[in-house]
Every structure is written in structure tokens, then in C-alpha cells.
Amino acid sequence: MIIASPLLKTDALCAGYGRSQVLSGVCLQAPRAGAIAILGRNGAGKTTLLKTIAGELVPMSGEILFDERRMNEQPAEVRARSGIGYVPQEDAVFAGLSVRENLQLGATRQTDKSGIDEILVVFPKLGARLGQVAGTLSGGERKMLAIGRALLGRPRLLMLDEPTEGVWIGVIEEIAEQLEKLAATMSVILVEQHLALALRVASHAYVMDRGRIALHGPAQQVRDDPALLRYLSP
Numbered sequence: 001m002i003i004a005s006p007l008l009k010t011d012a013l014c015a016g017y018g019r020s021q022v023l024s025g026v027c028l029q030a031p032r033a034g035a036i037a038i039l040g041r042n043g044a045g046k047t048t049l050l051k052t053i054a055g056e057l058v059p060m061s062g063e064i065l066f067d068e069r070r071m072n073e074q075p076a077e078v079r080a081r082s083g084i085g086y087v088p089q090e091d092a093v094f095a096g097l098s099v100r101e102n103l104q105l106g107a108t109r110q111t112d113k114s115g116i117d118e119i120l121v122v123f124p125k126l127g128a129r130l131g132q133v134a135g136t137l138s139g140g141e142r143k144m145l146a147i148g149r150a151l152l153g154r155p156r157l158l159m160l161d162e163p164t165e166g167v168w169i170g171v172i173e174e175i176a177e178q179l180e181k182l183a184a185t186m187s188v189i190l191v192e193q194h195l196a197l198a199l200r201v202a203s204h205a206y207v208m209d210r211g212r213i214a215l216h217g218p219a220q221q222v223r224d225d226p227a228l229l230r231y232l233s234p
């Protein structure tokens with residue numbers, strides 16, 4: 001995918017853990033509005049890619065450009081303040097704090113009351129649970145809280161690592177609808193195992209295989225590509 005002015009661009013990105021390289025030459029672009037999906041079997045490098053963009057891992061080589069600004073050397077907090085929102089695959093909420101406290105921590109300003117109200121419109125289920133300790137939420141409610149918390153940072157790019165993992169099927173639909181709405185006005189990167197959902201929400205898809213982009217293109221085209229199942233099968 002070539003976009004005239006992408007919000008995020010990675011160029012030949014290589015990264016990993018210590019001396020163990022996971023990502024090799026990852027080139028990816030995310031538009032200023034709309035969602036892209038990142039697919040791939042377990043261990044393909046999807047989480048590693050999001051961590052590298054968010055600033056939890058330092059690239060070995062290549063470049064991360066966010067709004068044309070090089071981010072390679074910027075700490076995670078600077079990237080977050082610049083507008084890179086990240087909902088990690090695990091431990092995305094403070095289990096010992098209430099729903100309200102979790103949302104307050106996500107707000108860029110302590111007094112961002114209107115922001116919290118907006119999140120309760122997006123995810124009404126959270127409204128009834130403001131005083132509840134986050135550790136006792138259901139899997140779906142916890143994912144909604146994590147997304148809400150990230151949205152309160154007012155990101156321009158929202159990266160979601162498997163937002164429907166461990167979520168009951170009825171709630172998956174609710175999350176998917178909200179992601180579609182969010183993608184209408186902001187940039188979304190969706191790592192998702194649920195293929196149909198990912199290709200419905202996203203206009204473009206990237207399929208990873210052993211740390212590389214093996215296949216990419218418009219979501220429809222990727223869905224119909226005979227190679228897709230090979231890359232997704234264990």
C-alpha cells in the first residue's frame with residue numbers, strides 16, 4: 001500500500017529481544033483515518049511489531065516515522081504524547097484499581113471529565129461498573145476498559161493487540177462496531193486472530209510470517225489470496 005501522506009510509516013524495520021532478532025525489514029503504512037489489520041500465526045511477530053512502534057523495544061535498524069517525525073530514539077512516553085496509543089495484548093489495566101481510577105489514569109488532564117463521559121458513551125457497559133475493581137471485570141469489560149483508557153490519551157493512532165482475545169462472542173460484535181466507528185476518524189492498527197472481524201474493520205491487511213511481511217494489500221484481496229491460509233495455519 002502506498003499512501004500519499006501516511007500517519008505512520010515503518011521502513012525496513014528490524015527489531016527483537018537482546019541479540020535475538022524477530023522483525024526483519026518490516027515496511028508498513030497506516031493512513032490518517034481507517035484501520036489496517038496485522039495478521040499472522042502465533043509467534044509471527046505481531047506483538048513485537050506493536051511494541052517496537054510503541055517504544056517498548058529499540059529498533060536494530062530501519063525507521064519508524066510518525067507524522068513524518070523519526071521516532072526510533074524517542075522514549076515510549078514521548079511517542080504516547082505525540083499521539084501513539086497502544087493497548088497491549090496483556091495486562092492493559094490496573095487490576096487493583098477501580099474502573100474510574102483506570103480511566104482517570106488514562107486521561108491526559110486529571111480533570112478530563114468530558115473525556116471519561118465520552119468513553120462511557122462508546123462503552124456503556126463500563127458506566128455501571130465505575131466503582132468496581134478492574135481485576136474483577138469480565139474479559140470483554142476489561143478489553144473495553146483498556147481501549148477506553150487508551151482513547152483518553154487522545155491518540156491519533158490507536159494500536160490494539162488482539163482486542164477480542166478471550167472475549168465472549170456477543171461482546172466481540174460490540175467491540176467490533178466501536179472499532180469501525182473509531183476508524184472512521186482516526187488511524188487504527190488492529191492485530192487480530194479473528195480473521196473475519198479483522199478484514200471487516202480494516203481496509204488493508206498485512207500478513208506476517210516469521211517476522212516479515214509475507215502478504216499485504218486491500219483487505220478483500222488478502223482475504224481471497226490462496227496463500228493466506230498457508231500463512232495462518234499452525
Ligand SMILES: Nc1ncnc2c1ncn2[C@@H]1O[C@H](COP(=O)(O)OP(=O)(O)OP(=O)(O)O)[C@@H](O)[C@H]1O
Binds near residue numbers: 042
Ligand atoms: N520477551 C521476549 N524475549 C525473547 N523472545 C521473545 C520475547 N517475546 C516474544 N519473543 C519471541 O518473538 C517471536 C515473536 O513473538 P510475538 O509475541 O511478537 O508473536 P505474535 O505474533 O504476537 O504471537 P501471538 O499471536 O501468539 O500473540 C516469538 O518467537 C517469541 O518467542
Ligand SMILES: [Mg+2]
Binds near residue numbers: 046048089161
Ligand atoms: Mg501477540
